[in-house]
Amino acid sequence: MRIPCSFISCFSTSSKEQYNNEYPEEENDGSFRLFTYNQLKLATRNFHSSDKVGEGGFGSVYKGKLGDGSFVAVKVLAVEVESMRGEREFVSELATLANMKHQNLVSLRGCCVEGAHRYLVYDYMENNSLHSTFLGSEEKRMRFKWETRKDISIGVAKGLVFLHEEIKPHIVHRDIKAKNILLDHNFTPKVSDFGLAKLLRDEASYISTRVAGTLGYLAPEYANSGQVSRKSDVYSFGVLLLQIISGLAVVDAYQDIERFIVEKAWAAYEAKDLLKLVDPMLNMNFPEEEAIKFLKVGLLCVQETAKLRPRMTEVVEKLTNNNVDNMRDVHISKPGFVADLRNIRIKGHNSSQESSSTGASFASSIWSTVNLAR
Ligand SMILES: Nc1ncnc2c1ncn2[C@@H]1O[C@H](COP(=O)(O)OP(=O)(O)OP(=O)(O)O)[C@@H](O)[C@H]1O
Ligand SMILES: [Mg+2]
Numbered sequence: 001m002r003i004p005c006s007f008i009s010c011f012s013t014s015s016k017e018q019y020n021n022e023y024p025e026e027e028n029d030g031s032f033r034l035f036t037y038n039q040l041k042l043a044t045r046n047f048h049s050s051d052k053v054g055e056g057g058f059g060s061v062y063k064g065k066l067g068d069g070s071f072v073a074v075k076v077l078a079v080e081v082e083s084m085r086g087e088r089e090f091v092s093e094l095a096t097l098a099n100m101k102h103q104n105l106v107s108l109r110g111c112c113v114e115g116a117h118r119y120l121v122y123d124y125m126e127n128n129s130l131h132s133t134f135l136g137s138e139e140k141r142m143r144f145k146w147e148t149r150k151d152i153s154i155g156v157a158k159g160l161v162f163l164h165e166e167i168k169p170h171i172v173h174r175d176i177k178a179k180n181i182l183l184d185h186n187f188t189p190k191v192s193d194f195g196l197a198k199l200l201r202d203e204a205s206y207i208s209t210r211v212a213g214t215l216g217y218l219a220p221e222y223a224n225s226g227q228v229s230r231k232s233d234v235y236s237f238g239v240l241l242l243q244i245i246s247g248l249a250v251v252d253a254y255q256d257i258e259r260f261i262v263e264k265a266w267a268a269y270e271a272k273d274l275l276k277l278v279d280p281m282l283n284m285n286f287p288e289e290e291a292i293k294f295l296k297v298g299l300l301c302v303q304e305t306a307k308l309r310p311r312m313t314e315v316v317e318k319l320t321n322n323n324v325d326n327m328r329d330v331h332i333s334k335p336g337f338v339a340d341l342r343n344i345r346i347k348g349h350n351s352s353q354e355s356s357s358t359g360a361s362f363a364s365s366i367w368s369t370v371n372l373a374r
Contacts, residue, residue: 032098033110033121034091040064040074040112040119047076053128056179058196063124071124072109076117087113090199094120097195100167104159106182106192125190127183130240135178135247146286149244152189153294154319156181159191160237161312164230171195172228176236177217177250178243216250216260220336221306231306235336237315238262238301245294247279262302262335269299269332289324296327304336 043064044051054061059078065071091111098108112119127133130152133142144152156176163171173180174197182190219235221227239250239261248261258264268277274295275288297318301309310318318327 032095032108035110035112035119035121037112037114037117037119039066040121043072044074047074054132064121073122073124075120075122077119090118093195093199097199100162100171100194102159102162102166103188104155104190105162105194106190122192123184125182125192126185127187129179129192130181130183130189130244131178133183135243135249141247141281143281146282146291148187150290150294150319152181152183152187153241153244154316155189156191156240157237157312157316157319159189160233161316163191163194164233164312170230171198172230173197173233173236174222174228175217176233176240178240181240215338218338219306220304220338223338229306230311231309234301234309234312234315235306237312238298238309241294241298241301242277245279245291245298246277247281248277260337260339262299262337265295265299265302266335269296293324293327294319296330296332299332299335300330302335302337303333305333308333 041047043066044062047062051062051064052060053063053073059076062074062076063071064074091113094108094111098110101107106125107123109121109123111121134144135141160173163173171194173191173194175193180191180193182192184190217236217239219232222232242261242265243250246261248264250261252259258267265277268274274292277295278286278291297315301315303309
């Protein structure tokens with residue numbers, strides 16, 4: 001994963017004109033580009049509100065059309081520049097990420113640095129995110145048949161195998177959730193925002209300010225002690241898989257018991273009635289044994305003890321293996337979950353701060369106002 005030398009030298013020495021000439025607008029050979037602010041302004045019709053396709057914790061996302069006719073998503077980073085890497089390092093890290101091509105990862109086309117402002121340019125995904133298309137109330141959400149759910153689950157798992165096991169050094173995504181699974185025109189799932197966790201956030205601010213919206217996908221060891229590993233991604237994937245099969249929200253704020261999807265799934269597993277979890281919108285049109293197998297794989301991924309969770313290659317193997325018998329007697333241990341933000345420890349803070357009442361009330365105030373993860 002090397003960045004071309006010409007790229008670095010052109011960026012570090014030059015005026016915008018210079019790298020503009022080297023990376024003209026019409027060029028679209030799939031390599032990473034530096035865009036000028038004017039190019040992005042033109043592409044998004046001056047960041048017109050009707051071209052806005054979403055808003056996340058990092059800032060707004062706009063649909064844009066480049067000179068070559070292709071569509072892109074422009075993410076306007078609202079992150080403070082001080083908390084980001086230096087300009088040159090930022091660009092070179094992005095170029096490295098852009099080199100990581102896989103059919104289940106969203107392609108990063110380039111970026112733009114304009115004074116204090118930074119923009120990321122991705123391939124545009126016509127069917128938005130799994131969160132907006134697939135989840136939500138029955139009237140709003142799309143009817144995904146079993147095969148589509150299966151393909152999406154396996155596609156996401158393959159994207160994670162690539163990040164975890166095929167590239168060196170490996171990447172832990174840290175924010176696997178329905179909002180970060182985008183769908184292209186064929187509903188091929190594409191994992192988005194990989195590599196950004198490390199690039200844009202320091203650990204302390206990540207845990208303190210961004211965890212709230214993601215509560216429910218977060219591995220207990222990550223939330224409790226900031227321990228990040230591939231197995232914490234496996235946990236989040238397990239939650240997502242349970243969602244894809246059940247259509248349920250990750251956290252149901254209106255319930256007193258079995259609030260979390262992992263609790264519901266565990267209760268159904270213990271009652272030997274996993275089928276009751278399968279999305280009623282499938283109208284019983286699904287292969288029962290296979291659905292049970294998928295739910296069991298989800299439960300294997302969310303086990304409390306991280307080392308018992310499978311690696312992503314094993315997950316793909318289990319999901320694609322046509323022999324459902326090999327999962328029939330599998331042993332699954334209790335899932336872990338973060339029931340209360342008050343338990344969250346903020347890495348980088350000392351222990352007295354961690355247990356201070358301010359910390360607790362801060363956490364519970366997020367808990368009460370949080371836009372709960374679906
Ligand atoms: N490449 C893309 N193509 C089409 N739409 C996109 C693309 N990238 C992002 N979006 C839309 O913009 C929204 C905001 O994306 P962003 O990654 O900034 O935040 P998020 O993942 O939704 O949430 P959070 O900030 O909690 O992580 C997405 O939910 C999606 O609807
Ligand atoms: Mg995102």
